[in-house]
Amino acid sequence: xxxxxWHNAVVYQIYxxxxxxxxxxGIGDIPGIILKLDYLAxxxxxxxxxxxxxxxPMVDNGYDIADYQDIAAEFGTMQDMxxxxxxxxxxxxxxxxxxxxxxxxxxxxxxxxxxxxxxxAYRDYYIxxxxxxxxxxxxxxxxxFGGSAxxxxxxxxxYYYHLFSKHQPDLNWENPAVQQAIxxxxxxxxxxxxxxxRLDVIDLIxxxxxxxxxxxxxxxxxxxxxxxxxxxxxxxxxxxxxxWGVTAxxxxxxxxxxxxxxxxxxQFEHITQTWENGDKWQPVALDIRRLKxxxxxxxxxxxxxxxxxxxxxxxxxxxAVSKFGDDxxxxxxxxxxxxxxxxxxxxxxxxxxxxxxxxxxxxxDTLEHYKDIETLNFYQVxxxxxxxxxxxxxxxxxxxxxxARTPMQWNARKxxxxxxxxxxxxxxSNYLQVNVDQALAxxxxxxxxxxxxxxxxxxxxxxxxxxxxxxxEEHDKVFAYLRKNEEMQILVLSNFSGESQSLVFPxxxxxxxxxxxxxxxxxxxxxxxxxxxxxxxxxAVKLRGK
Ligand code: TEU
Ligand code: CA
Numbered sequence: 001x002x003x004x005x006w007h008n009a010v011v012y013q014i015y016x017x018x019x020x021x022x023x024x025x026g027i028g029d030i031p032g033i034i035l036k037l038d039y040l041a042x043x044x045x046x047x048x049x050x051x052x053x054x055x056x057p058m059v060d061n062g063y064d065i066a067d068y069q070d071i072a073a074e075f076g077t078m079q080d081m082x083x084x085x086x087x088x089x090x091x092x093x094x095x096x097x098x099x100x101x102x103x104x105x106x107x108x109x110x111x112x113x114x115x116x117x118x119x120x121a122y123r124d125y126y127i128x129x130x131x132x133x134x135x136x137x138x139x140x141x142x143x144x145f146g147g148s149a150x151x152x153x154x155x156x157x158x159y160y161y162h163l164f165s166k167h168q169p170d171l172n173w174e175n176p177a178v179q180q181a182i183x184x185x186x187x188x189x190x191x192x193x194x195x196x197x198r199l200d201v202i203d204l205i206x207x208x209x210x211x212x213x214x215x216x217x218x219x220x221x222x223x224x225x226x227x228x229x230x231x232x233x234x235x236x237x238x239x240x241x242x243x244w245g246v247t248a249x250x251x252x253x254x255x256x257x258x259x260x261x262x263x264x265x266x267q268f269e270h271i272t273q274t275w276e277n278g279d280k281w282q283p284v285a286l287d288i289r290r291l292k293x294x295x296x297x298x299x300x301x302x303x304x305x306x307x308x309x310x311x312x313x314x315x316x317x318x319x320a321v322s323k324f325g326d327d328x329x330x331x332x333x334x335x336x337x338x339x340x341x342x343x344x345x346x347x348x349x350x351x352x353x354x355x356x357x358x359x360x361x362x363x364x365d366t367l368e369h370y371k372d373i374e375t376l377n378f379y380q381v382x383x384x385x386x387x388x389x390x391x392x393x394x395x396x397x398x399x400x401x402x403x404a405r406t407p408m409q410w411n412a413r414k415x416x417x418x419x420x421x422x423x424x425x426x427x428x429s430n431y432l433q434v435n436v437d438q439a440l441a442x443x444x445x446x447x448x449x450x451x452x453x454x455x456x457x458x459x460x461x462x463x464x465x466x467x468x469x470x471x472x473e474e475h476d477k478v479f480a481y482l483r484k485n486e487e488m489q490i491l492v493l494s495n496f497s498g499e500s501q502s503l504v505f506p507x508x509x510x511x512x513x514x515x516x517x518x519x520x521x522x523x524x525x526x527x528x529x530x531x532x533x534x535x536x537x538x539x540a541v542k543l544r545g546k
Contacts, residue, residue, distance in 0.1 A: 006196070006238035006263060007307070008464040009046040010343075010454045011096065011350045015315045016053050016075055017061055018407045019353055021419035028407070028418070030076035030084050039436070041091040043356060043447070044454035047238060048088060049096040049198050051315055053081065057107050059167040060373050061405075063098075063200065064105035068185045085193050094195020096238060101182050102204045103168040110181075111169055118156050125178050126169045127161035127209055128153075141212060145374050146381040161209055163201075165373055173205045173223060183230040190231065196238030199262070203243040215245055221253055224261040233260065238348075240309050241265040244272075248301035255306035264307040264348060270294045271317060275399075281382055283398040286324065288496045292470070292479045299346055299468040299481075308347030312338055315352065318403045319360050326498050327360035330536045331434075336449045336520040337538035341479060341494045343453040344540055346468050354408050356450040357439045361403040362428045367393070371425050375400040411437040452518055462488050477501050478533060490517065493531075494538035502532045514541035 020032030030053060040048065052062035055070040062072065071078050085095050104111055113122035129138040129150070138159055141149040143166075150159040151166040161170050171178050186197070206220025207213055224241075232239055239262040241254055246267045254265045273290055276282035302308050312320035321327045325334025335358035343349050364370060367379060375396055382392050397403075402425065409431040410417030416431035428434070439447035457463050462485040471480040477497040483490040491514065495501045510529035519539035527541075 001304075002257070003464070004236060004238075004263070006047070006236075006348055008457055008461075009238065009348060010044065010457055011047040011049050011238075011348060012040060012043070012045040013049040013051065013314060013350055013352045015051045015061075015353060015405060017051075017424065018405050018418075020408060020410070021421065021423070024419060024421035025074065026419050026421040026424045027074045029074065030071070030080040034080070034084055034087055037087055037091055037093065041093060042451075044451055044458070045351065046092065047094045047096050047195055049240075049350065050098060052098045052100055057105055057167070059105070059165055063100050064103070064107075064165070064168045065100055066105040066107040067109070069188060082192065089193065094238070096196040096198055096240075097189055097194050098200060099186065099197040099202075100200040101171065102201045103162065103164060103170045106167045106169055115153065115155070118158070124175050125172055125181075127172050128156075128158045129161070129209075130158055139212065141209075141214075146377040163204060163214060165377075170204075170207075173207070173219065179223070179226065179230075183227060186227070186231040190235060190237070194237075196240070196263075199239065199241045201244070202241040202262075202265075203246065215243075216250065221259075221261065224254070225259070228260045228262075237263075239263045240348075244268050248298060251298075251302060251308075252306040255302070264309040266309045266311065266314075266350075267298060269298070274323070280399040281378055281387075281392065281395040283395055288477050288479070291324075291496070292473070292475075295341075295345070295479065296468075296470040296473070296481070299470075303346070303468060308345070309350060310342050310345050310347040311350040311352070312342060313352040313355055313404060314350070315404050316401050317352075318399055320352070320355050321358045322361035322403070323398075324496070325536065327358075330498060331358050331360065332444075332446055333520050333534075334536040335446045337494050337496070337536045339446070339450055339453055340492060340518055340520070340538045340540055343450075343457065344463055344481075344483060344490065344492045346464070346466070346483070349457070351450065352404065354404075356447050357409065357434060357436055358446040359406075359409060359428065359434060360430065361397065362406045362426070363397045364402075364426055367396075369426050370396065370400060370402050372401045372405065375402060409435040411435050449518070449520070456517060460488075460490070461485065462490055466490070471506060472503055475501070475503055478503055489543040490540055491527075491543060492538075492540045493533065495533040495536055498535045500532055500534055502530065504530045509543075513544040515544060516541055 017028050019028040020036050021028050022032040053075045054065045055067040055072050056062045056064050071081050088095050110122045110125045113120050114126050137150050143149045145165050162168050203215045206217030208217050241262045243265045251265050254262045274284055274286050276284050320338055321335040324338055406428045407418035407423050412432045415423050416427050439445040462483050466483040466485040469482045478495050478501050480493045509527050512527045516523045517540040521534050521537045524539050
């Protein structure tokens with residue numbers, strides 16, 4: 001296998017609105033990111049995935065793009081963007097853009113044109129249908145943000161199709177003019193010197209609306225190959241697709257190099273397993289056995305073909321420590337455990353801003369404090385269908401996207417040092433204890449732990465290249481695995497529970513001397529044959545000769 005630079009890179013995701021506000025308007029911005037580049041360089045990351053910074057009415061915080069080649073005024077200017085790319089490059093950090101091409105904003109000039117008349121040249125950039133009779137809906141397809149996927153357009157007496165909000169009309173990817181326009185835009189950004197793309201809901205672009213096929217449509221892979229030929233082929237870009245519901249076989253189709261599509265995709269099986277029937281507003285408890293099986297399955301499936309993108313969290317998800325650890329009694333220990341577990345796996349790790357200081361979910365008292373369109377829409381949908389207010393608030397506390405979107409906590413001063421103005425969304429009240437200043441000063445902080453993990457990924461080839469073998473598969477709470485190449489063998493052991501856990505190692509690990517790499521309680525240098533792990537205890541060790 002030929003290795004690319006991104007195989008041992010570590011990516012850091014920035015949600016610009018909530019990262020750092022440089023001018024006091026309450027909204028994080030690009031100059032703010034530039035001011036924090038030294039912090040990120042010191043952390044050791046190689047890539048910044050920048051959530052959208054394009055011109056946008058911000059109905060979905062920038063995932064509704066009005067101009068792919070302009071910057072939202074509240075985030076800065078194109079000069080700021082060019083400066084960010086340059087200054088990041090000076091620190092060996094590449095900028096990965098968020099490519100949102102399943103849909104545009106309804107304020108995009110293409111849609112404004114399309115709306116103006118059924119004969120307009122841009123009409124076919126979007127998906128329009130006649131009502132079967134009167135104003136009846138073409139079919140029952142639902143928007144991912146709740147309600148019908150069809151929006152009535154009175155002037156032309158047709159419906160247009162939107163899988164997200166009605167302000168995010170879907171592009172018609174069956175139209176070659178759409179393909180060419182998007183490919184040209186991608187190349188324009190490549191020319192600017194960016195390092196890659198994260199492709200938003202890319203599994204939807206092969207849709208066949210009349211058959212009700214949305215994800216994984218028949219045109220999907222041919223389209224990606226066409227995109228690759230027209231854009232990425234001549235580059236070494238890191239491309240990662242967002243693909244909810246992807247199977248391991250499909251992931252290979254996307255990421256096997258010979259197929260010339262993408263570098264890797266995000267799969268969400270470890271995320272959605274706590275959603276009853278795929279509904280995030282019906283949260284259920286995490287089942288560690290199932291989590292272990294899922295993580296191992298993906299490691300093994302893509303072992304020799306394709307590549308994993310590794311993550312616990314992003315801007316759509318709860319905070320990692322709140323979902324997979326314990327943000328109350330064991331915030332620091334469990335956050336370190338999660339970091340160790342993920343960063344020794346095979347694949348490219350993604351860190352979501354604030355995860356490196358173990359930021360946790362937020363609980364705002366009233367719905368008014370929530371800003372996310374999905375949360376607000378579903379509050380209406382669910383309570384209209386009979387769900388009690390309190391029950392919905394509990395679901396919001398678990399899974400609202402705003403959990404990830406409260407501002408980055410830089411210090412213990414006003415607004416956690418995020419802004420000297422009025423932040424666009426509330427700050428998590430734990431910022432007095434949980435902030436970057438604290439983490440930099442404390443040599444046992446979660447942040448220092450992440451730094452070590454990131455450094456190991458650069459110095460130990462086994463983490464990038466080695467085989468993965470799960471151990472103790474029958475254990476209910478402890479996830480254990482070996483990574484192995486010709487030079488060395490690493491054992492990783494993680495207790496995913498708040499109770500002590502005992503276990504007996506397989507025979508070949510008895511009476512082995514080991515060398516400590518990383519731990520969150522005490523250093524381990526000898527394996528007798530059995531061990532009792534403390535709550536959320538986790539360590540990684542290098543095996544030595546017998
Ligand atoms: O997310 C895709 C998506 O489907 C999510 O909205 C997801 O379903 C939801 O959070 C889980 O309930 C991408 C972006 O990451 C998200 O921020 C955008 O809102 C969405 O696409 C539309 O562009
Ligand atoms: Ca600002």
